[in-house]
Amino acid sequence: MGFRTRQIHAGVTPDPMTGAILTPIYQTTTYVQPSVDEYLSKGFTYSRSGNPTVKALELKLTDLEGGVDCACFGTGMSAVLATMLAFLEAGKHAIVSDVAYGGTYRLSTKILSRFGIDYTFADTSNAAAVAAAVRDNTALILTETPANPTMKCSDIAAISEIAKKAGAVHAVDNTFLTPYYQRPFELGADISIHSTTKYMDGHNATVGGAVISNSEEHATAVRFIQNSTGTIMSPQVAWLTLQGCKTLSVRMDAQSASAMAIAEFLEAHPKVAQVAYPGLKSFAQHELSSKQASGYGAMLWFEVKGGLVAGKQLMDNIELWSLAENLGSVESLITHPVTMTHADVEKAERDRVGIIDGLVRVSVGLEDTEDLIKALSDALDQV
Amino acid sequence: MSRFLNFDTLSLHAGQVVDPEFGARATPIYQTTSYVFPDTDTASSIFNLERGGHAYSRITNPTVGVLEQRIAALEGGSAAVCTASGMAATFCAITAILGQGDHIVASTQMYGGNISLMKNTLPRFGITTTFVDPTDTDGFRAAIQDNTKLIYGELIGNPGLDILDLEAIARIGADSQVPVMIDATFNTPYLCRCFDYGANVTVHSVTKWMGGHGTAIGGAVVDGGNFDWGATDKFPTITEPYAPFSGINLWEEFGPSAFATRIRAEAMRDIGPSMSPMNAFLLLQGIETLSLRMDKHLSNTMILLDYLSSHEQVSWVNHPSLPAHSSHELAKKYLPKGAGSIISFGVKGGRAAGKAFIENVELASHLANVGDAKTLVIHPATTTHSRIDADALVAAGITEDMVRLSVGLEDVADIKADFENGFRAAKRISKG
Numbered sequence: 001m002g003f004r005t006r007q008i009h010a011g012v013t014p015d016p017m018t019g020a021i022l023t024p025i026y027q028t029t030t031y032v033q034p035s036v037d038e039y040l041s042k043g044f045t046y047s048r049s050g051n052p053t054v055k056a057l058e059l060k061l062t063d064l065e066g067g068v069d070c071a072c073f074g075t076g077m078s079a080v081l082a083t084m085l086a087f088l089e090a091g092k093h094a095i096v097s098d099v100a101y102g103g104t105y106r107l108s109t110k111i112l113s114r115f116g117i118d119y120t121f122a123d124t125s126n127a128a129a130v131a132a133a134v135r136d137n138t139a140l141i142l143t144e145t146p147a148n149p150t151m152k153c154s155d156i157a158a159i160s161e162i163a164k165k166a167g168a169v170h171a172v173d174n175t176f177l178t179p180y181y182q183r184p185f186e187l188g189a190d191i192s193i194h195s196t197t198k199y200m201d202g203h204n205a206t207v208g209g210a211v212i213s214n215s216e217e218h219a220t221a222v223r224f225i226q227n228s229t230g231t232i233m234s235p236q237v238a239w240l241t242l243q244g245c246k247t248l249s250v251r252m253d254a255q256s257a258s259a260m261a262i263a264e265f266l267e268a269h270p271k272v273a274q275v276a277y278p279g280l281k282s283f284a285q286h287e288l289s290s291k292q293a294s295g296y297g298a299m300l301w302f303e304v305k306g307g308l309v310a311g312k313q314l315m316d317n318i319e320l321w322s323l324a325e326n327l328g329s330v331e332s333l334i335t336h337p338v339t340m341t342h343a344d345v346e347k348a349e350r351d352r353v354g355i356i357d358g359l360v361r362v363s364v365g366l367e368d369t370e371d372l373i374k375a376l377s378d379a380l381d382q383v
Numbered sequence: 384m385s386r387f388l389n390f391d392t393l394s395l396h397a398g399q400v401v402d403p404e405f406g407a408r409a410t411p412i413y414q415t416t417s418y419v420f421p422d423t424d425t426a427s428s429i430f431n432l433e434r435g436g437h438a439y440s441r442i443t444n445p446t447v448g449v450l451e452q453r454i455a456a457l458e459g460g461s462a463a464v465c466t467a468s469g470m471a472a473t474f475c476a477i478t479a480i481l482g483q484g485d486h487i488v489a490s491t492q493m494y495g496g497n498i499s500l501m502k503n504t505l506p507r508f509g510i511t512t513t514f515v516d517p518t519d520t521d522g523f524r525a526a527i528q529d530n531t532k533l534i535y536g537e538l539i540g541n542p543g544l545d546i547l548d549l550e551a552i553a554r555i556g557a558d559s560q561v562p563v564m565i566d567a568t569f570n571t572p573y574l575c576r577c578f579d580y581g582a583n584v585t586v587h588s589v590t591k592w593m594g595g596h597g598t599a600i601g602g603a604v605v606d607g608g609n610f611d612w613g614a615t616d617k618f619p620t621i622t623e624p625y626a627p628f629s630g631i632n633l634w635e636e637f638g639p640s641a642f643a644t645r646i647r648a649e650a651m652r653d654i655g656p657s658m659s660p661m662n663a664f665l666l667l668q669g670i671e672t673l674s675l676r677m678d679k680h681l682s683n684t685m686i687l688l689d690y691l692s693s694h695e696q697v698s699w700v701n702h703p704s705l706p707a708h709s710s711h712e713l714a715k716k717y718l719p720k721g722a723g724s725i726i727s728f729g730v731k732g733g734r735a736a737g738k739a740f741i742e743n744v745e746l747a748s749h750l751a752n753v754g755d756a757k758t759l760v761i762h763p764a765t766t767t768h769s770r771i772d773a774d775a776l777v778a779a780g781i782t783e784d785m786v787r788l789s790v791g792l793e794d795v796a797d798i799k800a801d802f803e804n805g806f807r808a809a810k811r812i813s814k815g
Contacts, residue, residue: 016404018437018445019418027664028409032401044405052405239414 003064003180008246011059023056025239049227053235057242058210061200064179064245065192067212069219071226072238076175076195077103078231079209080142083193084108085229086211086221087140087169090116094140095133097124097154099147099353100173102342110344123353125285127158134166141166144173145182146289148327149301149337149361150354151276153285156292160188169218171211175199175328180249181256181295185214191222196233198328201244202251206237251330251366255298258372259364265373266302271310271380273358275302298364299327301337307358310383311336314360318379320371321362332365332372390457390573394673398452412664413445432628432636432648442651446660450667454593454603457572457670458585461608462643464651465601465663469568469588470496471656472602476564476586479645480532480618483509487533488526488561490517490547491778492540495763497566499770501535514778517543518709520551527559532617534561538577539569539703539723542763542787543780546703546710549717553581560617562610568592568754569723573677580717583610584642591754592724594669595676599662604646608639620645627652676756676792681721683798684790690799691728696736696806698729698784724790725753730806732813734783737762741786743808746793746801758791758798 001009012023028051031044044050058070073079084107088094096108098121108119122133124143141163143154156172163170171191172184178199184192194200196208210233213219226232233241256279263277275282278289279296289296304310315323321334325341335341338357342350350356364372387396399410418437420426429436437443447465455463466472477500481487489501491514501512515522517540527534534556536547549565556563562583567575571592577585587593589601612621613634621641624630628648633641651657684702691700703714703722714722730736740760741749747758751766763781791798 014419015413015415017402018413019420020413020415020437020445021417021419022413022415024446025412025414025661025664026402026405026407026409027412028402028407030408031406032408033406042405044407052407052411239412 004249006063007060007180007248010063011056011061012242023053023239023242025235026052027235047235048230048232051232051235051238053242054233054238057233057238057245060242060245061194061196061210061212065174065212066179066183066185067192067214068216069223070210070212071219071222072196072233073209073211073226074231074233074237075207076193076197076209077107079193079195079211080104080173081107082222082225082229082231083142083171083191083211084112084117084140085225086218087171088112088117091137092139093118093120093135093137094142095120095122095124095130095138095168096142097144097147098122098349099125099150099152099355100142100144101148102337102345104142104144104173105349106344121349124154124159125152127155127162130159131162134162134168138166138168141168141170142173143170144175146176146278146297146299148176148299149335149341149359151278151283151299151301152354153278153288153292155288156182156184156187156189160190163190164188176299177293177295177297178248178252180252181297182293187292190214190218196241197326199248199252201241202247202329203240203244204326204329204331205244206240208233208237208241252295252298255364255366256295258366258369259298259300260296261369262362262364262373262376263300265376269377269380271305271383273303273305276300299361300364301359301361303356303358304360304380304383306383308338311358311360313383314379317382318375320367320375327361327363329363330366332367333363335361335363337361391674393453393456394670397456398449410446410449410664410667413440413660415444415660416440432631432644440660441655441657442647444657444660444663446667447658447663450658450663450670451603453667453670454572454587454589455605457673458567458605459572459576459578460585460605462640463603463605464643464646465589465603465658467602467656467658468600469586469590469602470500472586472588472604473497473500473566475646475650475654475656476584476604477505477510477533477535479642479650480562480620481505481510482620484530485510485533486528486531487512487535488523488531489514489534490536490540491515491775492517492543492545492780493537493566494541494568495770497535497537498775502775516778517545517547520548520555523552524555524558527555527561531559531561534563535566537566537569538575538717539725540780541569542725542727542785544701544703544708544710544722544725544727545780546713546717546722548713549577549580549582556583557581560611560615569725570718571673571677573674574718574720574723578607578609581609583607589666590752592677592680593673593754594666595673595754595756596665596669597752597755597757598669599665601658601662601666604643606640606643610642612641620649677720677724679792680724680790683792683795684721684724684726686795687726687788687790687798690802691726694806696731696809698731701727726788726790727785728788729782729784730786730809732784732809734764736809736813737784737786739812740805740809744801744805746797747788747791747805753787753789755789756792758793759789761787763787
């Protein structure tokens with residue numbers, strides 16, 4: 001069945017008792033067992049270990065990614081953490097995209113490094129740099145493509161090949177494009193990670209995360225972490241996310257079309273120094289983007305001439321676009337990564353990977369394209 | 384489970400069958416609009432009221448259904464219908480049996496919304512009301528007309544706190560073959576089960592003590608199952624064939640729950656003031672601790688009654704537990720655990736002093752609700768009862784210096800300390 005059908009129906013079957021067309025919100029901690037001998041016969045014991053509403057979302061995301069299992073988490077960060085804990089241990093080494101989300105960088109350098117895990121931050125947009133970073137003890141390669149906020153893309157197939165040779169797990173953070181546009185398993189990856197907070201929910205209503213595995217072995221490892229660390233998703237969040245997923249493709253198509261128009265508008269604007277959007281011919285990895293994904297998404301960044309000062313002026317004056325963290329929602333958002341999402345990354349490291357001071361990141365929402373462009377145009381006039 | 388019938392047990396278990404699919408201990412939240420039918424025969428029998436089952440969440444919903452059964456069990460009724468608000472419950476209950484040309488005898492001391500419904504809204508549809516002082520039991524009998532089809536009152540009047548002599552009123556109802564409908568919001572079934580004293584229907588704003596946490600608006604109508612609708616021809620909506628459901632006779636088919644079924648079949652279907660499943664879930668959580676909360680509400684109330692009665696800035700204190708209250712004996716009879724946690728009192732210095740008190744308390748919230756876990760205060764003359772005219776204000780027992788207090792569950796020492804600030808401010812104002 002097609003994606004649009006599956007995003008609505010996968011994982012959800014009418015409640016056998018009442019026929020309720022939507023999965024009920026099982027806001028319950030525990031499950032009454034029929035007898036000692038039949039312990040677990042109905043599949044659930046305690047909502048940290050599993051919950052029927054969360055399970056419905058897990059089944060849906062498994063289906064959409066084309067994997068074998070999914071484990072949902074309280075946030076996207078706990079999904080990243082679970083992936084690292086599932087495949088790394090003291091003495092092991094991980095290669096992490098040097099342009100990964102600031103929170104991933106912080107988790108690696110400030111927390112997991114304390115437990116004897118070694119990291120190399122590699123330019124994963126260059127597969128050769130990944131190959132060069134592989135060591136005997138490399139157990140995990142974590143990429144994020146397109147990356148936040150630089151939009152740099154990693155070649156999923158090439159890196160999956162490197163991982164396979166190294167005996168390492170290749171986990172791809174697929175948050176920016178979602179399985180609607182990009183399916184990492186078809187390109188050889190082992191794990192797909194999501195902040196479901198973004199396009200899956202799509203309405204700024206929840207924070208959540210998911211790890212989808214493409215093998216039983218990996219799924220078991222992730223499930224073990226989900227249950228033993230308890231960084232789980234709540235049934236209410238799962239239910240809202242189930243609703244959001246039903247319009248995923250429709251939102252992605254509309255928001256991406258607007259992003260393309262906005263990128264073209266900005267590229268032609270005299271006050272804009274540069275624009276990065278994978279759909280633009282001028283984008284360095286336009287060819288790779290077109291090859292490994294069927295759409296370009298709704299994230300882009302640009303630099304206003306005049307650097308940081310001009311960028312701040314634009315963001316302080318703009319209407320309609322909200323100055324807010326998060327991305328992927330129907331509301332259009334504008335952010336300044338250097339002071340907001342990536343403030344924890346040291347300046348030298350930011351400059352090295354291309355998060356320049358004047359970089360303005362935008363998450364294109366579902367408003368009318370002409371209104372979004374007009375608001376940008378008016379704000380640029382004031383710079 | 385039917386072996387366990389005591390109040391606290393019912394407040395935790397009644398109405399809930401443990402989810403057979405997964406065994407979920409808590410009631411699932413069926414946040415769904417509709418239900419997939421296994422086959423067309425089942426579908427048509429659900430639509431015809433031939434069998435129970437869910438079709439569409441405006442009519443029934445499994446989560447709301449658990450709450451309905453729980454409230455009916457606590458109240459000792461035959462069935463309950465939950466609604467989007469307490470006012471919707473009152474409206475649906477009245478219009479289930481009354482129509483153009485019919486008449487209500489009602490208490491003067493009721494929530495302003497109830498008074499407005501009967502005084503302003505129902506007359507537009509040909510339903511008139513005679514209002515009677517709740518302490519004048521004979522007045523209820525005298526007000527009965529040939530076309531009277533309902534006696535309506537609040538067991539604990541709002542805001543005068545006069546108690547209805549329920550047994551006497553029920554006798555008048557029985558003698559006149561007219562059902563007695565009681566708004567039991569202020570007492571809840573924990574303090575008084577009105578059907579035990581002959582009431583026929585109760586309505587509730589479950590927003591208040593039943594829910595208890597100020598999180599969800601909701602109402603309930605409970606059918607006492609104890610009124611003989613077929614004894615006269617006064618109630619054709621219950622006893623005559625109902626055309627929309629193939630001429631079904633609700634009285635013959637449903638007997639003791641015919642009245643509740645009429646609300647389900649008509650009001651929920653044609654008017655649609657349904658309770659949301661999420662609200663039902665929140666309200667179920669609240670009811671689990673109903674008796675614990677009520678006991679604490681009542682003990683705090685008694686302590687504050689002592690405190691207010693001896694306070695130099697207080698001109699009068701009104702609560703049925705006080706021996707001086709005209710309903711004190713009735714309170715002891717119908718509400719032996721305590722006569723609710725609403726206190727009204729006057730602040731010396733009149734309107735300005737009352738206003739200063741309310742503006743200078745900090746812990747007690749100034750808002751238009753009662754029965755929250757948090758202590759609430761309000762000035763009825765300018766808020767809840769502001770839409771009724773001066774005469775009705777007097778009739779309802781409201782004075783300009785009146786503060787209505789809904790006693791919460793805070794540490795009572797903190798409530799007193801908070802009130803001291805309010806009284807100091809009131810004193811400054813009244814000294815000019």
